[in-house]
Amino acid sequence: MAELTVDDLHLAYGDNPILKGVSMTLDRGEVVSLLGPSGSGKTTLLRAVAGLEQPHRGTIRIGDKPVFDGAARTDIPAEGRNLGLVFQSYALWPHKTVFENIAYGLKLRRIGGAEVGERVRHVLEQLSLAPLAERYPHQLSGGQQQRVALGRALVYNPPVILLDEPLSNLDAKLREEARAWLRELIVRMQLSALCVTHDQSEALAMSDRILLLNNGRIEQQGTPEEMYGNPLTLFTADFMGSNNRLAGRVAEIRDGAARLDGEGFALWGLARPSARIGADGTAMIRLERIRLADGPGDNRVEASLTTSMYLGDKWEHLFALGPARLRAYGDRPLAAGAHWLHLPRESLWVF
Numbered sequence: 001m002a003e004l005t006v007d008d009l010h011l012a013y014g015d016n017p018i019l020k021g022v023s024m025t026l027d028r029g030e031v032v033s034l035l036g037p038s039g040s041g042k043t044t045l046l047r048a049v050a051g052l053e054q055p056h057r058g059t060i061r062i063g064d065k066p067v068f069d070g071a072a073r074t075d076i077p078a079e080g081r082n083l084g085l086v087f088q089s090y091a092l093w094p095h096k097t098v099f100e101n102i103a104y105g106l107k108l109r110r111i112g113g114a115e116v117g118e119r120v121r122h123v124l125e126q127l128s129l130a131p132l133a134e135r136y137p138h139q140l141s142g143g144q145q146q147r148v149a150l151g152r153a154l155v156y157n158p159p160v161i162l163l164d165e166p167l168s169n170l171d172a173k174l175r176e177e178a179r180a181w182l183r184e185l186i187v188r189m190q191l192s193a194l195c196v197t198h199d200q201s202e203a204l205a206m207s208d209r210i211l212l213l214n215n216g217r218i219e220q221q222g223t224p225e226e227m228y229g230n231p232l233t234l235f236t237a238d239f240m241g242s243n244n245r246l247a248g249r250v251a252e253i254r255d256g257a258a259r260l261d262g263e264g265f266a267l268w269g270l271a272r273p274s275a276r277i278g279a280d281g282t283a284m285i286r287l288e289r290i291r292l293a294d295g296p297g298d299n300r301v302e303a304s305l306t307t308s309m310y311l312g313d314k315w316e317h318l319f320a321l322g323p324a325r326l327r328a329y330g331d332r333p334l335a336a337g338a339h340w341l342h343l344p345r346e347s348l349w350v351f
């Protein structure tokens with residue numbers, strides 16, 4: 001059953017439309033990430049679900065209970081929605097201990113002391129925070145503070161937690177550890193989570209499904225593998241990875257494949273819905289899919305090496321092909337001059 005269902009949601013700030021008909025579901029035990037460029041409406045959608053912003057059309061249901069319905073004028077306030085919220089600036093109470101920070105919301109709800117103690121201890125245990133219960137926020141690392149913020153949301157046992165950039169205050173290495181830890185916790189505690197991020201690798205690593213927002217609309221949604229491996233639009237392809245792009249003209253479309261002709265190349269790839277014969281088109285291929293080849297052949301181009309960068313685990317080579325630049329990985333340095341590159345047709349998309 002869906003824990004959260006959003007249908008045709010519209011929201012404007014003044015007369016500036018922000019969400020333009022967003023529909024989505026979140027199933028039990030699922031982690032769904034909202035991904036998209038800055039300003040695309042991710043936080044706005046999360047806040048609307050939480051009851052902190054008022055949409056003007058559409059519906060939001062939690063389980064089978066409508067919490068917002070524009071037509072029926074239902075609008076249950078935030079405190080009646082029983083959702084766990086974790087925002088980017090986690091704003092812990094500086095003069096309360098870790099224990100008190102987590103207990104505070106329960107006390108406000110007039111829950112008895114014994115039960116508060118039990119629930120807080122359970123959450124501290126789950127988050128590996130038990131040894132830090134008596135510390136104050138300024139005595140914690142950034143990652144530990146983040147976990148306390150999460151604890152404050154989890155102590156209510158909400159069916160759904162909403163996370164807005166929960167890891168953005170952590171440095172790169174901590175962030176990678178934290179996302180594995182967070183994913184494991186969500187699965188172990190059987191939570192359903194809607195998580196905003198603008199980091200595509202974080203979304204790929206953490207989620208069961210990804211919704212990609214583009215200017216207030218869902219551009220594409222699917223599993224991480226679908227989003228990365230089968231983008232339907234140029235926007236999705238571009239957003240989801242590191243890419244090479246070639247501009248040209250779509251010369252032929254046959255059996256789901258399209259040929260793009262450009263300066264110094266004619267390449268076959270998978271035709272995407274937007275490709276039209278005779279029209280300008282764009283070919284795109286992930287960096288890691290281009291191969292260095294030893295000579296001419298099917299879907300190969302000859303390009304000249306511009307520069308190479310050593311990345312530690314591999315080399316990244318930059319090539320010029322007419323006006324275009326192509327990047328490819330290799331396991332050793334290359335001599336200056338011309339090289340053949342293979343762009344496998346099953347890894348190349350033509351938009």
Ligand SMILES: Nc1ncnc2c1ncn2[C@@H]1O[C@H](COP(=O)(O)OP(=O)(O)OP(=O)(O)O)[C@@H](O)[C@H]1O
Pocket residue numbers: 013018036037038039040041042043044045198
């Ligand atoms: N309170 C507000 N009043 C007016 N406009 C707002 C308000 N909050 C957000 N906006 C606008 O709504 C749009 C979407 O904002 P939102 O915060 O949802 O973006 P986002 O996808 O979360 O971006 P980011 O990745 O930068 O956090 C932006 O153009 C923003 O300027």
Ligand SMILES: [Mg+2]
Pocket residue numbers: 042043044196
């Ligand atoms: Mg935001």
